[in-house]
Amino acid sequence: MRRYWLLFAQAVTVALALFMVVTAVRPDWVRALRVPAQGATVADSVQVRQAPLLAPTAGSYRDAAGRAIPSVVNILTSKSMGKNHPLLRDPFFRRFFGDRIPQQDQSSLGSGVIVSPDGYILTNNHVVEAADEIEVVLADGRKAPAVLVGTDPETDLAVIRIKLANLPAIVLGRAEQARVGDVVLAIGNPFGVGQTVTMGIISALGRTNLRINQFENFIQTDAAINFGNSGGALIDTNGNLLGINTAIYSQTGGSVGIGFAIPVSTAKTVMEAIIRQGRVVRGWIGIESQDITPELAQSFGLPVEEGALIAGVVEGGPAHRAGLLPGDILLTVAGKRITNTADMLNAVAELPPGKQARMTLMRRNRAHAVNIEVGVRPPPPRVR
Structure with missing residues (x-):
């Protein structure tokens, strides 16, 4: 035993x-x-395998998004409608109700991009247009009222400003180095669902004649842009700002893969002018023009197939004083070749008002050179 x-x-x-x-x-x-302990379920005792921490893969854009997201803000605007209600101008209506119409606030939603630690934010003019109050919501949850620094309706850009500490300003990229096929990310707040990042490529550069703005030079992208993305950021794969998302082409109101952004080069020029002098001052010579097409040249026997055909001259304006006439064809402005109306508008807008500019034109099959004293482009009529 x-x-x-x-x-x-x-x-x-x-x-x-x-x-x-x-x-x-x-x-x-x-x-x-x-x-398993008493009272525990079988699921509680199941052991799972946790994947190890990995570095971002070559196909991930998390770093670019992470750098840019803090700089993109949501913009809330409100406009008092009661005082401007059309019924208040009706004498019959006022006889019974007087001034007892309740005030109505109309809120809208858009996006913006912090471009300076001093609190300057770029957005679209149509996001803040006619707003009585503007509030900015940062990605970290902070909120602040904003003041309108200035707008430029002809490019649909606006600058607002907030006063907060430690603002994450985005890095401005180089839109002139962008090429068709480059991967881009769009950041904004579509339909108010919250900050959203979408991916696509640059589909085209230098888009004009879209009749969206007076001055157009759009970056076209298939990155999804929807209502609420206006004023948001279009960034490259390094997280640098390439453009301000502005418009889409859609028959339904939703993204169909054709979106447009204002290049950061244009936005920067407009922003600096607004901050410096409250508005953008552009050159103006007082003409109406139309593009010359091969069909138009053939029909009217024009000697050239490109340029800006002067259709009208503003009486008393700079072009009128210099002797320009309807039917003249503008070929160069300050040494820059003019191929169409968009070229003419951009070239003239860049001229400093009050200075002389040399231009060449075609009249009756003969080239002429004229000097025109550039005026100040009048502001567009305000939409009420």
Whole structure:
């Protein structure tokens, strides 16, 4: 009997020693053998495998998005409608209700981009146009009222400003180096669902004649842009700002893969002018023009197939004083070749008002050079 007891004691000792070794070397084996505690479900005892921490893959744009997201803000605007209600101008209506019409606030939603630690934010003019109050919501949850610094309706850009500390300003990219096929990300707040990042490519550059703005030079992208994205950021794969998302082409109101952004080069020029002098001052010579097409040139026997055909001259304006006439074809402005009306508008707008500018034109199959004293482009009529 004693012999059996010794064998049992030795077996138990060996088993305990093996258990301690296994516990130290392979603890996962021991955990797999544990019985669920009383009251625990089977699911509670299931062991899952956690993937190790990995560096971003080559196909991920998390770093670019992470750098730009803090700089993109939501913009809330409100406009008091009661005082301007058309019924208040009706004498019959006022006879019965007087001034007891309740004030109505109309809120709209858009996006903006912090471009300076001093609190300057770029957005679209149509986002803040005619707003009585503007509130900015940052990606970190902070809120602040904003003041309107200035607008430029002809490019649909606006600058607002907030006063907060530690503002994350975005890095401005180089839109002139962008190429068709480059990957881009659009950041904004579509339909008010919250800050959203979408991906696409640059589909085209230098889009004009879309009749969206007076001055157009759009970046076209298929990155999804929807209502609420206006004023948001179009960034490159380094997180740098390439453009301000402005408009989409859609028959349904939703994204169909054709969106347009104002290049950051244009936005920067407009922003600096607004901050410096409250508005953008552009050159103006007082003409109406239309593009010359091969069909038009053939029909009217024009000697050239490109340029800006002067259709009208503003009486008393700079072009009128310089002797320009309807039917003249503008070929160059300050040495810049003019191929169409968009070229003419941009070239004239860049001229400093009050200075002389040399231009060449075609009249009756003969080239002429004229000097025109550039005027100040009048502001567009305000939409009420």
